[in-house]
Amino acid sequence: MTIKFWLNGKQIEDIIPDDILLLDYVRTKGCYSVKRGCETANCGLCTVLVEGKPVLSCSTLAARVNGKHVTTLEGLQKEAEEFGAFLADQGAEQCGFCNPGFIMNVLAMMKELNDPTEEEIREYLAGNLCRCSGFVGQERAIQAYLAKKKEEVSE
Amino acid sequence: MFHAKNYVLAQNLEEAWQLNQKKTNKILGGMAWMKMGKQNYQTVIDLSALHLDQIEENEDAFSIGCMVSLHDLETNQQLNEYFQGALKECVRHIVGVQFRNCATVGGSIYGRFGFSDVLTCFMALDAKVELYKGGIVSISDFASMPYDNDILVRIILPKKGKRISYQSMRNTATDFPVLAVALSFDEQEGWLISVGARPGKAVVLCWQEGTSSELSEVQIDNMTAYVLENISFGSNMRAKKEYRQHLCKVLIKRAVKEILK
Ligand SMILES: Cc1cc2nc3c(=O)[nH]c(=O)nc-3n(C[C@H](O)[C@H](O)[C@H](O)COP(=O)(O)OP(=O)(O)OC[C@H]3O[C@@H](n4cnc5c(N)ncnc54)[C@H](O)[C@@H]3O)c2cc1C
Ligand code: FES
Ligand code: FES
Numbered sequence: 001m002t003i004k005f006w007l008n009g010k011q012i013e014d015i016i017p018d019d020i021l022l023l024d025y026v027r028t029k030g031c032y033s034v035k036r037g038c039e040t041a042n043c044g045l046c047t048v049l050v051e052g053k054p055v056l057s058c059s060t061l062a063a064r065v066n067g068k069h070v071t072t073l074e075g076l077q078k079e080a081e082e083f084g085a086f087l088a089d090q091g092a093e094q095c096g097f098c099n100p101g102f103i104m105n106v107l108a109m110m111k112e113l114n115d116p117t118e119e120e121i122r123e124y125l126a127g128n129l130c131r132c133s134g135f136v137g138q139e140r141a142i143q144a145y146l147a148k149k150k151e152e153v154s155e
Numbered sequence: 156m157f158h159a160k161n162y163v164l165a166q167n168l169e170e171a172w173q174l175n176q177k178k179t180n181k182i183l184g185g186m187a188w189m190k191m192g193k194q195n196y197q198t199v200i201d202l203s204a205l206h207l208d209q210i211e212e213n214e215d216a217f218s219i220g221c222m223v224s225l226h227d228l229e230t231n232q233q234l235n236e237y238f239q240g241a242l243k244e245c246v247r248h249i250v251g252v253q254f255r256n257c258a259t260v261g262g263s264i265y266g267r268f269g270f271s272d273v274l275t276c277f278m279a280l281d282a283k284v285e286l287y288k289g290g291i292v293s294i295s296d297f298a299s300m301p302y303d304n305d306i307l308v309r310i311i312l313p314k315k316g317k318r319i320s321y322q323s324m325r326n327t328a329t330d331f332p333v334l335a336v337a338l339s340f341d342e343q344e345g346w347l348i349s350v351g352a353r354p355g356k357a358v359v360l361c362w363q364e365g366t367s368s369e370l371s372e373v374q375i376d377n378m379t380a381y382v383l384e385n386i387s388f389g390s391n392m393r394a395k396k397e398y399r400q401h402l403c404k405v406l407i408k409r410a411v412k413e414i415l416k
Contacts (some may be wrong), residue, residue, distance in 0.1 A: 001162060018159055018160065018161050018162035018199075019157070019158055019159040019160075019162065019199070021156065021190075039156075039191075040191065041187050041190065041191070041250065041254055041257075042250060042254075042329070044251055044253055047253050053226075053256050054252060054253040054256060055253050055256045055257050056187070056253045056254055056257055058190070059185070059186055059187045059190050059254070059257050060186070060257060061162060061183075061186065061199075063162040063164075063201070064201065064203065066164075105251075105252070105253060108252070109252075123247060124252055125251070126250075126251050126252075126328055126329050127250050127251010127252060127253050127254050127329065128251065
């Protein structure tokens with residue numbers, strides 16, 4: 001079947017197998033940040049934005065993004081690098097495998113929630129699993145990042 | 156993951172229904188559950204173009220299209236104001252936001268899963284299920300109907316001024332519930348007590364004593380005793396039957412206290 005959609009701002013028209021998953025498809029387009037971490041829709045590593053909303057690309061048919069805007073980490077380089085530096089400052093990551101999905105969901109959270117509480121942050125990120133850490137470093141990084149963003153707004 | 160030869164974006168419900176009459180074809184909800192299987196389908200049928208992703212409100216009821224995502228259910232202000240945050244509470248533990256942006260209300264209710272938080276909550280709200288050919292049926296009747304090839308179009312939540320509380324217990328965050336309880340009260344119908352993840356699918360009972368502003372400890376004990384007598388519980392890898400029975404008492408008490416507040 002044919003789909004026409006936007007991947008990281010670039011319009012693409014393509015012929016795809018009817019049942020290809022968005023995860024596998026965006027990887028054929030060079031978006032290697034999008035990875036499969038589980039077979040059970042639980043890890044969040046495959047998170048991409050469809051029309052700005054975070055979804056699991058391992059549980060979405062590529063056919064369903066016809067006419068829509070899809071964003072992967074590759075399309076959010078600047079924001080990802082900025083937040084990634086906060087993660088690094090806190091020594092929050094070990095192997096880093098969970099990072100792309102985690103960063104995508106943090107960026108989605110920033111858009112959806114205004115001044116989230118600690119509990120809201122934890123709840124929003126509950127679907128991103130990290131096998132190496134206890135999430136404490138990530139939480140510190142998010143708090144520091146949010147504080148910086150607040151400062152920028154009030155300046 | 157399943158395989159499908161064809162993907163069809165249905166242009167109307169009749170087309171979707173016709174396609175769904177073939178055993179090897181399948182309606183797609185959010186596909187979060189379907190993708191866990193390895194079936195080979197001839198055609199998967201997408202209802203995304205039918206504007207069924209809307210939550211609408213009129214004087215008598217809320218109408219929730221089958222393609223509304225669980226995250227929309229969680230964040231819809233009118234719905235959560237009217238039902239005191241119960242819908243948010245019933246879905247907020249399900250995996251994560253990205254998952255809840257995929258999984259739909261239609262797929263959750265059509266599936267009639269034993270562990271379903273959504274089914275448990277809707278039962279205490281006396282929801283109705285609108286089927287394309289089967290018309291409007293109560294959710295408890297729907298829960299015991301055999302799986303067929305009809306299409307679940309929307310869920311109707313009547314506005315009866317119910318007070319409601321949703322309670323669940325999980326062994327670990329984001330896992331299936333060990334037990335789920337939804338309790339509601341309105342002047343006409345009295346109490347509705349819905350218990351899910353028993354681990355069988357949710358069932359609902361009525362209870363007529365007391366009111367939402369007054370229920371004595373003895374009446375609460377009578378209510379829990381009635382529930383334990385009339386609802387069966389079982390064991391699985393998450394918990395034993397006896398633990399679920401104990402939890403049921405605790406969750407009912409918590410729900411009553413929240414409603415009495
Ligand atoms: C890892 C995981 C964890 C979960 N944890 C929980 C939990 O803790 N609590 C909870 O309540 N639920 C949980 N669920 C279930 C989940 O919330 C959804 O209920 C489930 O994914 C089904 O919704 P869906 O939209 O993905 O449906 P799909 O997977 O697309 O479909 C499920 C079934 O419904 C049929 N169907 C879909 N829509 C319609 C329709 N409109 N008309 C007729 N048939 C239809 C499909 O053909 C299919 O048979 C979990 C699921 C997974 C995969
Ligand atoms: S790959 Fe694990 S949730 Fe998608
Ligand atoms: S740092 Fe290794 S999985 Fe998160």
